[in-house]
Amino acid sequence: MKILLLNPNTSESLTTRLVDAAAQVVAPGTEIVPATAPRGVPYISTRAEAQIGGAIALEMLAERAGSYDAAVIAAFGDPGLFAARELFEEPVVGMAEAAMLTACMLGRRFAIVTFATALGPWYQECVEMHGMTARCAGIRMLDGAFRSISAVQEEKEDLLVALANDAVASTQADVVILAGAPLAGLAAKVRERIPVPVIDQAQAAVKQAETLALLRPFKARQGSFQRPAGKESTGLPGPLADWIARRG
Template sequence: MRILFANPNTTVAVTDRIAAVARAAASPGTEVIAVTGAYGVPYIATRAEAVIGGRVALELLAEHAPGCDAAVIAAFADPGIGGARELLSIPVIGMAEAAMLTACMLGRRFSIVTFSTAMGPWYRECVDANGLAARLASIRCVPGGFRDIHTVAEEKADALVAACQAAVADDEADVVILGGAPLAGLADVVADRVPVPLVDGVAAAMRQAEVLAALKPRKATAGTFRAPDPKPITGVPAPLENLFGRRDV
């Protein structure tokens, strides 16, 4: 089985972090392919950046998904997920969606804790888009800057743990999601400091991608995510242009 992780940000070190966590969570024999956006922002934190990230995600998937059994959009809040499901024939998993659905199987209400206040509104819209607002206890964003996006998990670990503890004590969260690809791997490190389950979006997406790939679902020919009618498109890389013209992925 081959699972693609497409990071629509430009930070290769974060992609390496994602890949390490995904490989640790993968079943024996599963191959993880991790790729990084060639343009855009170092990490996506706003709606505007997510629009750019959505295009980057589609380009990465179009180029690298052939030969893969499933793909993961490896940025929290899942930029481009709807378009990817229209165009591709393999299952496409969103990291945030996977984390939230996993959290719903571990408790009644979940909180999302992340490292930047800019992410709060966008994350809330992601929860709403997935129909899970009634299951959301809170979104807590740790304030203040950081030195390096690659090491923000270690730099803000104590503050993130405090936010997780507050989500449990004050917001009545049964489960806490650590939101953002740069936080991949932190859940295992701090699990014993938080009194409820912690969900790592990369690990959750890895396991769900394997399940969906094994189920081999057919590509929808009706409904919301059916393939759109072929249409000419200009100014995009050839693999993405091909997807708009035919359905071979």
């Protein structure tokens, strides 16, 4: 089984973190195939950047269509997720949706903890997009600069743990999600310091992707996620243009 782990950020260091976290839980015989955005921003933190990353994710999926059994869009706000499910045959998993659904199997309400205030509005809209508002106890964000996106989890580990513990105490959250690709792998390091289950977003996503690949669902032929009728386009990369035109 091949799971495409698609990072719509341009930071190779984040792709490495995501792959390292995912590799700890995948089943024997599952191959993680990493892919990093060839252009865009080092890490997505705003609505505008998410729109850019989502479009690039569609291009990357089109280029690799048919070469994987399931794909993960490995940015916590799930940029491009619904569009990808509409266009492509293989199951596509969003890292945020997978983390939230996993959290819902461990408790009634979850808290999202992340490393930057800029992420808050986008993450809140992601919660709403997935219909999880009633299950979300709140989103907690650190306030302050960080030195490096590739090392933010080491730099801010103690502050993130304190923020998670405060969220549990003040909101009665049953589960904590450490959110944002730069925090992939942190849950395993800090879970003994937080009194409720802690979800690793990358691990939740690849396990959900494995499950969907094993279930072998067929592509919707009716409903809102059926593949749209073919349409010619102008200026799009060849593989994506072919897929939209139904030549793929």
